[in-house]
Amino acid sequence: MAMKIINDECLKCGACVMVCPREAITEETDGDGETIYVISAETCTECKEEGEPQCREECPVPECIVKA
Numbered sequence: 184m185a186m187k188i189i190n191d192e193c194l195k196c197g198a199c200v201m202v203c204p205r206e207a208i209t210e211e212t213d214g215d216g217e218t219i220y221v222i223s224a225e226t227c228t229e230c231k232e233e234g235e236p237q238c239r240e241e242c243p244v245p246e247c248i249v250k251a
C-alpha cells in the first residue's frame with residue numbers, strides 16, 4: 184500500500200517532500216540526468232494515520248500522485 188508520483192505530471196516543486204510525515208519521498212536523478220521525485224513503497228503508508236495522503240493534498244497538480 185503506497186502512493187506513487189507520475190513523473191510526466193510532476194512540476195519538481197518539492198512540496199511533497201516537506202509534508203511527508205514518514206520521509207518517504209526523495210529527490211533522485213534518472214538515467215537522463217533529470218530530477219525526479221520517488222516515493223518509497225516500503226515506507227509510504229498512504230498516510231492511513233493522517234486520514235489523507237499529505238503529499239497529494241499539498242501537490243499543486245491533480246492526478247500527479249496516485250495509488251501505486
Ligand code: SF4
Pocket residue numbers: 185186202203204205206207208222226227228229230235236237238239
Ligand atoms: S501518502 Fe503520506 S506517507 Fe505516503 S508518500 Fe505521501 S505523505 Fe508520505
Ligand code: SF4
Pocket residue numbers: 188192193194195196197198199200220238241242243244247248
Ligand atoms: S508536490 Fe507534486 S509537483 Fe511538486 S514535486 Fe511533489 S509530486 Fe511533483
